[in-house]
Amino acid sequence: MPAMNMIQALNSAMDVMMTRDPNVLVFGEDVGYFGGVFRATEGLQKKHGLTRCFDAPIAEGGIVAAAIGMGAYGLRPVIEIQFADYIYPGYDQIVSEAARLRYRSAGDFTAPLTLRTPYGGGIFGGQTHSQSPEALFTHVAGIKTVVPSNPYDAKGLLIAAIEDDDPVIIFEPKRLYNGPFDGWHENPVSPWAKHPDSEVPEGHYTVPLGKAKVVREGNDLTVLAYGTMVHVAQAAAVHAGVDAEVIDLRTLIPIDIETVVASVKKTGRCVIVHEATRTSGFGAELSALVQEECFYHLEAPIARVTGWDTPYPHAFEWEYFPGPQRVADAMKRVMEG
Amino acid sequence: MSEASTSRAKPPKATAAELTGYYRDMLLIRRFEERAGQLYGMGLIGGFCHLYIGQEAVVIGMQAAMKEGDQVITGYRDHGHMLACGMDANGVMAELTGRAGGYSRGKGGSMHMFSREKNFFGGHGIVGAQVSLGTGIAFANKYRKNGAVCVAYFGDGAANQGQVYESFNMAALWKLPVVYIVENNQYAMGTAIQRSTSETHLYKRGVSFNIPGEEVDGMDVLAVREAGKKALARARKGEGPTLLEMKTYRYRGHSMSDPAKYRTREEVDAMRSHHDPIEHVKTLLIDLGHADEDALKEIDREVRAIVVASAEFAQQSPEPDPAELMTDILVEA
Ligand SMILES: Cc1ncc(C[n+]2csc(CCOP(=O)(O)OP(=O)(O)O)c2C)c(N)n1
Ligand SMILES: [Mg+2]
Secondary structure (H helix, E strand, C coil), X not given: CCECCHHHHHHHXXXXXXXXXXCEEEEECCCCCCCCCCCCCCCHHHHHCCCCEEECCCCHHHHHHHHHHHHHCCCEEEEECCCHHHCHHHHHHXXXXXXXXXXXXXXXXXXXXXXXXXXXXXXXXXXXXXXXXXXXXXXXXXXXXXXXXXXXXXXXXXXXXXXXXXXXXXXXXXXXXXXXXXXXXXXXXXXXXXXXXXXCCCCCCCCCCXXXXXXXCCCCEEEEECCHHHHHHHHXXXXXXXXXXXXXXXXXXXXXXXXXXXXHHHHCCEEEEEEEECCCCHHHHHHHHHHHXXXXXXXXXXXXXXXXXXXXXXXXXXXXXXCHHHHHHHHHHHHHX | CCCCEECCCCCCCCCHXXXXXXXXXXXXXXXXXXXXXXXXXXXXXXXXXXXXXXCHHHHHXXXXXXXXXXXXXXXXXXXHHHHHCCCCHHHHHXXXXXXXXXXXXXXXXXXXXXXXXXXXXXXXXXXXXXXXXXXXXXHHHHHHCCCXXXXXXXXXXXXXXXXXXXXXXXXXXXXXXXXXXXXECCEECCEEHHHHCCCXXXXXXXXXXXXXXXXXXXXXXXXHHHHHHHHHHHHHCCCCCEEEEEECCCCCCCCCXXXXXXXXXXXXXXXXXXXXXXXXXXXXXXXXXXXXXXXXHHHHHHHHHHHHHHHHHHHHCCCCCHHHHHCCCCCCC
């Protein structure tokens, strides 16, 4: 099996699906001729032609809306919003149209579009290239929200998303594109090739939406994480010397509550980590769910480690980013509690 | 009046002092940007950094046409606009390095700087947003009857954002004192204009709103100045917005991380060697006998000294206090 980094895995997913299904098409800003600013669509236009992989104007509202219309009439558009920070001009179309078409047509029409977008920090991108806006979407009924953390999952989840009949947003942790960054930013990041999850089949396979994965088994406490923070959490567990069970949620909506509950009932402690700002972040939802489902098993208050409630700063990258030290500190606190 | 027009009348006149000033101001931008590129290469500037090299005549020509009190707003390729507004090179460079001495005390970075004093309303990272913000500034001008005009710059790529047209309609409807400047450098990141844009003559984009448009040679500072003067005068008279399409070119990649493989070396070289805006003024100065090589070298030395000092300042200025991270989110009690 070839070793792929996350970009190659995503590219392979689109390639496989374009080959299998003539209704799948790929477009967005710079994705066609140029192959995408992160190279995720490289070669697709050459291979599948101009009508199936093409450049869109800088017009996120129009891009999302066109994809909804295409989807309503049977196509399977995969759109790229160049950075999650640029999704807001398309937000109205996502919330008011894509998320609700099924409901208001009583199931007659759906918007089976897949929206890929790089998110997250750690790249010195400042406030317009670093945000983690997932909670703005998990809050909206009618959209599925997916966050892969490695090449194998990225490809399998993207294929599952394209085949899914509902709108799916995939937030791709751009800091992980080239290697499993664990938050120790002064250390060099090893390439994906050295990681088992870089073994990616060339053909078709899926990773089902709505299924979390235990990536590190442990008995002391449960960490709920997704995206880059999956790797940070594992590094933090080592650093703190805590026997942590780390769950990679992989899909935020629909949430795999069984896997979460089983783990927290086993460990009795829970730490939730995400890069996004804290207030009304997805961690708040997770915390509420764990409290509702596991209250009598909890031996300590649930802890959240998140970005600060500020815009993403230009300086202070590592003061902002919830790195392994902060996560380890929370683990120790929860063990004492 | 709805049909847009292209005009290239007889070359406008400029005094020796004016031409020398434009030469100096454009050179300052170019040298500043070259230095910023070097600091980036040395790892002293992080993140995203978009250089203005090649487009200098646009902001300098417009600045020459503007009056005290007029405002400027632009996108993320903003270093040249700030220097043209008279903002301090030290403060700009120190923001690039994310230091306390930067215009946004390290919070904004290359794309996000502001100066109330110089009427510079930013530096905005979201493509197209500044066009609409500038429209609001123009509304405030009209409301306050201050006689000022807002100059809102944007790119050929930004010209495809929907909100630009929402704003065009409002500006024309309300006859707002705004001049829209589209800096058509023919590329939006890796995408050439014809791959993304149905009508590539962007000066026509205001036609259906009754906004007159004009195509201008954006590599010629005097052509820019003349077109700018007309548009500003029209706005000041209460006749509403004008759209100027500045045909220009960026020599470097979109940002520092872009090797620009989507265009040929020859294309870039042809622009540099035949249309360079600074060489153009230099030739005028020498041909008209306004300056000799020595005088120009002296200007170069003066400009270099400013740029070197700014790079020095940007490295000496302290890192901002981490407490800064938590301030300026909401009004502080
Ligand atoms: C809403 C939004 N979408 C996409 C981007 C990403 N982006 C930044 S610059 C750019 C190209 C803009 O090109 P143009 O308007 O021609 O300006 P230029 O870079 O040529 O000065 C793109 C797509 C963004 N910053 N904001
Ligand atoms: Mg451009």
